[in-house]
Amino acid sequence: MLPVYICDDEEKMRKILSDEIARQILIGGHDMQTVLCTGDPEELLDMARQKQKRGIYFLDVDLKQKRSERDGFWVGREIRKFDPRGFIIYITSFRDLAFKTFQYHVEALDYIVKDDILKMLPAIRDCLRVIAKRMLEEMDAETSAAPYFTVKMADSLRHIPLAEIICFETSPRTHRILLYTESERLDFIGKLSEIEEQAGNNFIRCHRAFLVNREKIRSVDLKNNEITMQNGQICLVSRSMKPKLAEICRL
């Protein structure tokens, strides 16, 4: 059962939202229930923190708070601290729309524009349907706790599953490491020797400047001291590592 929280400082909007959500839960037969409908974000956060349960949150972006920094966006980030997998939907006027920003920083599911009531209601219905579908999909899929590598960049943390990492490479910049996956390249502060310890047995330090994932190796060219990875990238092999690499290849 997913708890639904509604937070909007306009009473009229709260009524519209809670009525339509209740209606859609009934029609769709979703396993959800509205547990809070308030204009005070602190109240929402207190209750949600207590419940310790994954929830659905309808948040007004433009909450008129005493502390102007504490808008719906701030509420979303606070929610993420204790409910990383909850569903956050923003209610916003077209004027204030900045959905990609919300998606990036808060992983918001969707947004609903409140300027046009006629469009709002079907949007609410669609959101709940998408959530229900996701819940089903997640139950089917395997949720294995895959080991991951944590990258700290500026003030944000990224968790990359180790299995997706192709290699680490030292950047020409001092103390900087480049991390390559099939689809990304990250630049962060680190030391290859420390990463080598953290990354585990699947990673080989084939060169002073390279730490490669052995499962992502496509081919090895010992004559030219190169390894070609699955994404086409070429990593160097130092002379001292050649014998060890040759041995690993034979396995």
Add this chain to the structure above:
Amino acid sequence: MPASLIIRTIFILVIDSISSHLVLYLFLFAIADSRIRWKDAGRMMLISVPLTTLAAWFLYYMVSIHILLGYALSSLVTIGLNVILITVYLKWHPLKSLTALALAAAMQVGTGAIFASIISGVSIAESAGLVKYIFWMVIVYPAVVFAICLLLTRLQLGRYMRFLLSDEKSLVFTASAALVLEIFVELLFTMKDVFQANFNFTYILSILTFLLLILCFFTYISAKGERDSKIRMQEAMLLEQRHYMENLEAIQKEMRAFRHDYKNILSGMSVYAEEGNTQEIKNALRKMEADFDYKVGENIRQAGQLGNIQIPELKSLVLSKLSRMKEKQIVCNLEVFRPVTEVSMDVLDLNRCLGILLDNAIEAADITEGSSVDLIISRQEDMVTIIVSNPWNKELALHSIWKEGYSTKGEGRGLGLPGYQRILEKYENVFPVTSWKNHIFTQEIKIMNKG
């Protein structure tokens, strides 16, 4: 000539060549504001030293040529050859290579003349023994020059020269001026041989003064050029702000027209209401709303987001890229959710980097059907994040796009990403992320707040 003398002569020519090449490259890197690329220098020397030694041998000893002419020709060969080598190995613009090389050569010849003077004055001449000669020419002389270059780097000579070496308009003039200067200094050097001036204090002093004058002259031109360029940039910014105002005025005009239209539509709707014709009312409402969003709504929204960029140079850049996108009919989704008033990075550097990313995104969107570019500038408590993304469904290798000359647009045009990386290298509080997922290519810059 007896064989032993030939061998000894060639050997001395080689030593001289190695020594002067070392010094030349040291000055080259100092002038061009680059770190010393030993490997590339080594590769260039491997080619240049033998070839120039052969040329010198040929010119001086095989062909009986006047010493001045021979010297000039051999210098020409050295410079010409090294310009080619630098363009190939260091991948600099040929005119930049020529200018920097000519200046470096002037410095090399000048300091060489002084050093040779000192050596001969202290009686450590060629005749005093090969080992001592090697020691002084290949070790002491380059070491002294290394120290001088360190001092020049401390004085940020390279930073002043950077403008002169990269501004295309003045590059031809600068290259010619540098060449003329270099020839002049060479002449001065050879005069020593002609007039047998050994350890002449006045001679050394005059060379030093001359070299200093050269440096000051070029630094002055460079600084002036940079100032002029800044003024031009400010004028460009003013132009952009005028465009911004014109955009706002256009929005105002459309709003007035819209207000006129909707008043008519409303009066029509009240007739429908009297008749009880709800379908027509719904139609009219829908059309009105669509019209508004299409004509004015998006403009207003974008203008609002633009207003949140409160760094003038940045706003200017975004404006100019937005208008370029409008010209090419590329949709731009601009999001600046919170006001951005400052960033822990030199704004001009940020503009250059963002400019490179946006140019790439625009070019990609241009050749992708129905494409758009997202630009998000997000201020957080401790950092500012800038994201540029666009759809891309053709070939792309995340690890190769950073190399010079890589392009998805055809031969010879790079993505500007090596330059982008070079600029970001200066900042330890900046973290770039590149990704290509679900056919969307994204470039992020995270700038952590300092202090």
